[in-house]
Ligand SMILES: *[C@@H]1O[C@H](CO)[C@@H](O)[C@H](O)[C@H]1NC(C)=O
Ligand SMILES: *[C@@H]1O[C@H](CO)[C@@H](O)[C@H](O)[C@H]1NC(C)=O
């Protein structure tokens with residue numbers, strides 16, 4: 001911008017043609033660099049979502065005619081992008097009757113902040129590639145048919161504030177690694193098939209405001225005795241549990 005302005009001021013001194021050519025070279029160089037920077041991972045995002053679309057059953061045709069390479073990925077239904085970089089920052093496909101597994105390519109949506117796949121029929125195990133999504137703040141997978149253990153790589157996602165996997169078929173124990181989710185505010189693991197002890201260290205997460213574990217086969221103690229609750233979990237206001245203690 002500035003160089004353009006500067007050159008225009010210099011018009012008086014310079015020969016008009018030389019100046020115009022210089023301006024053209026400068027601006028086209030910038031344009032090429034900018035476009036290359038932007039399109040590279042813009043295409044990765046589109047590719048990831050097209051793979052996603054290919055892999056799921058979409059009985060209501062919500063995505064079929066909408067997620068097409070002829071329109072910008074940012075205009076696709078359920079997709080939100082950042083204003084400047086035009087990269088996908090949120091994916092919200094809740095309540096679309098979708099069925100299938102999450103392809104590993106979703107792990108390439110490197111600027112994703114929010115992933116909401118709730119109220120569908122997704123099954124299988126969330127792919128480990130999702131652990132690359134370091135910017136995630138919201139992970140909402142509730143009301144699906146995901147199975148296997150709660151992935152321990154979730155512990156890598158330190159910015160996540162909401163981890164909601166209610167009403168799936170997750171089994172096994174609650175992974176210790178969740179303790180590493182140092183920004184976690186809401187954890188909902190209710191209505192799964194989890195068993196074993198609740199790792200007491202989870203209650204030491206100072207950010208935690210709400211933990212919901214109902215309808216599992218969990219055992220062990222929850223520090224419900226106010227006197228014993230460390231200062232930092234004093235704000236655990238909505239503790240819901242139906243576990244045998
Ligand atoms: C896809 O859906 C969005 C949001 O509903 C809409 O604005 C857009 O026009 C649709 N695009 C196509 C190609 O149907
Ligand atoms: C996803 O969309 C639904 C319906 O529009 C909305 O209720 C929900 O809050 C959204 N999820 C997120 C994480 O913003």
Ligand SMILES: *[C@@H]1O[C@H](CO)[C@@H](O)[C@H](O)[C@H]1NC(C)=O
Pocket residue numbers: 044047048104105107108129
């Ligand atoms: C995206 O992810 C898949 C699977 O994880 C990988 O094979 C592919 O090379 C990645 N990169 C791009 C640019 O799509």
Ligand SMILES: *[C@@H]1O[C@H](CO)[C@@H](O)[C@H](O)[C@H]1NC(C)=O
Pocket residue numbers: 040041044107108109110
């Ligand atoms: C583009 O995305 C890929 C896959 O997520 C990542 O490995 C690569 O570092 C990204 N490149 C840039 C320039 O952001």
Ligand SMILES: *[C@@H]1O[C@H](CO)[C@@H](O)[C@H](O)[C@H]1NC(C)=O
Pocket residue numbers: 155176177178179180
């Ligand atoms: C938490 O993260 C640290 C540092 O990355 C790692 O050494 C530790 O094993 C993790 N804890 C658990 C329980 O996974």
Ligand SMILES: CC(=O)N[C@H]1CO[C@H](CO)[C@@H](O)[C@@H]1O
Pocket residue numbers: 143167191192
């Ligand atoms: C609202 C809803 O879908 N609830 C389901 C939660 O999961 C149990 C099985 O674990 C179902 O019986 C409920 O219908």
